[in-house]
Amino acid sequence: MTGHTELAKRFGTPSYVYDLDRVAKARDDLFAALPDEVELFYAAKANPHPEILREMRAGDGRVCRAEISSTGELTAVLQAGFDGADVLYTGPGKTEEELTEALTQGVRLFSVESLGDLRRIGETAVRLGVTADCLLRVNNATGAAVTSIRMTGVPSQFGFDSETLPALAPELRDVPGTAIAGLHFFPLSNAKDEASLIAEFRHTIATAAALQKQLGVPFRLVDIGGGFAAPYAVRGERPVYTDLRDNLAAALDEHFPGWREGAPRIACESGRYLVSGSGTLLIGVVNVKESRGRRFLILDGGINTFGGMSGLGRIMPVSVEPDEARGEAGVPASLVGPLCTPGDVLGRDVALPDIAPGDVLTIPNAGSYGPTASLLMFLGRPAPAELVVRGEELVSVSRIQHIRTYEHGQAL
Structure with missing residues (x-):
């Protein structure tokens, strides 16, 4: 790669230098650490640069889908070559204007944070004559990885509290313009080690299976989140996970016997691991x-x-x-x-x-x-x-x- 000193002289400072070869290596390493059937969403908020977004869809093997939470990110991923059908739209404050734009651009998959959020999505979808597939985001009451940055288990604007979700099932199933497609989890960030990451995924998968029974809805997609670690602004190398693939497959075999045939499809998501x-x-x-x-x-x-x-x-x-x-x-x-x-x-x-x-x-x-x-x-x-x-x-x-x-x- 062209030396940093030369680049600083040519283009001045401050400057960021992004190496697409390293993006591709991180993407391929993460796919290799996941079972072949597992999909991967790239969290565009980590870095929405057009070249990096395009790299997530490059290569001869598996490619990422896009996770976004604004119409600005929607524009960025569409311009980078993603289709609306490739997109998961998330966030607790989705407005009618945002939803109209997203649905008009072909987005059909949404992470839902509350009953009010679901109803707003449904009202917009009905007005446009379409149906929105919705993943119920779960704020799990418990977790397994006690040494990592927890993202659930406390009062939050994100997700349905897991203990209250089953009682809401009749209302959730009866919102016009929507179909409950599955669940969305994001229980932790930057797992301390592979054992913590595996433990949390196992706990999430067991929770998802229990909620499927309680809700009485056959899931088509379960996003079990991320938590993949990577150094940020400090020296070091991101981990390469060697045990995750087999452990994840075993947990899915136990709780979702049809997952290998897509019943349900399973997804993970990552931002920092892929680009930091x-x-x-x-x-x-x-x-x-x-x-x-x-x-x-x-x-x-x-x-x-x-x-x-x-x-x-x-x-x-x-x-x-x-x-x-x-x-x-x-x-x-x-x-x-x-x-x-x-x-x-x-x-x-x-x-x-x-x-x-x-x-x-x-x-x-x-x-x-x-x-x-x-x-x-x-x-x-x-x-x-x-x-x-x-x-x-x-x-x-x-x-x-x-x-x-x-x-x-x-x-x-």
């Missing part, structure tokens, strides 16, 4: 400052460039190193961005070699939750460049633009 390792963020050093015994490296990109997880309180620390080899680490420093807010911090007490203005730092495993998950509009600074490579080939260079549009002549 493909990206490197290049950030330039603007200034080095000492203040009351502390050292600050002032960078040309901060939470406006790499702020998605910071805004969610889930970043720190990051791994940062000079793009070119240096000596031993020196005085620890705080890594701060260019914004006029003390919250613009990417790292504290980071030990680095002697750094000077004009140097370029790199953050590894930054292919997910980058520009579109950051405070791009704050202070009106330019968005970072996004450089896509494949091997030695520079595939594309792009930058998100901020554009304000006006609607004239509208009564207020």
Whole structure:
């Protein structure tokens, strides 16, 4: 691949570099870790760059479907070659306008968070003369992976509480314009280890089978979620799961004997695992400052460039190193961005070699939750460049633009 230093000189900083070969390898590794019959949804929120979306559908083997939660993401995946039938539309706040757009574009599969959500989908579908297949998202009361980031089991805007779902069955089955197609789970994120991931999938599959009996609906699709781990903004390699395939198949054989013939179809979903390792963020050093015994490296990109997880309180620390080899680490420093807010911090007490203005730092495993998950509009600074490579080939260079549009002549 073209060197980072050369790319930084040609296109400036801050810049993201995405390697499509690494995207393809992560996609193929994850498919290899899943039984052949299991489908995979790519969570577009992780990185909706057009080249990455297209890569999810590339290759000679299995390809991803798309999981989205906005009409903006819908436009992106359709432009990248996905069909409306490839799409799962999720999210707790789907409006009538969004649903109209999605159904008009051929989307027929929706994750449903509540009875009100289901009714709104049904009303829109009836108006358009179609039927929407709906997966009931489940907020499970219990889980199996106690060492990972839990996504269920607490009061939440996401999903039906599992303990109340059976009592709602008559109402859920009787919403015009909808058909209950199955269930949607997302019980954990970034599983600590393969054993935790397997345990959670086993628990989810058992729960799904029990709910199928209680609801009295033969499921056509069960999305058992994700939880696949990958380092984010720190050095390291994503795991390759060697035991998941057989364990997942065994659990499905036990609880859904017809799954291999598609009764029901089984799906997983992933975002960060598929794209985090493909990206490197290049950030330039603007200034080095000492203040009351502390050292600050002032960078040309901060939470406006790499702020998605910071805004969610889930970043720190990051791994940062000079793009070119240096000596031993020196005085620890705080890594701060260019914004006029003390919250613009990417790292504290980071030990680095002697750094000077004009140097370029790199953050590894930054292919997910980058520009579109950051405070791009704050202070009106330019968005970072996004450089896509494949091997030695520079595939594309792009930058998100901020554009304000006006609607004239509208009564207020």
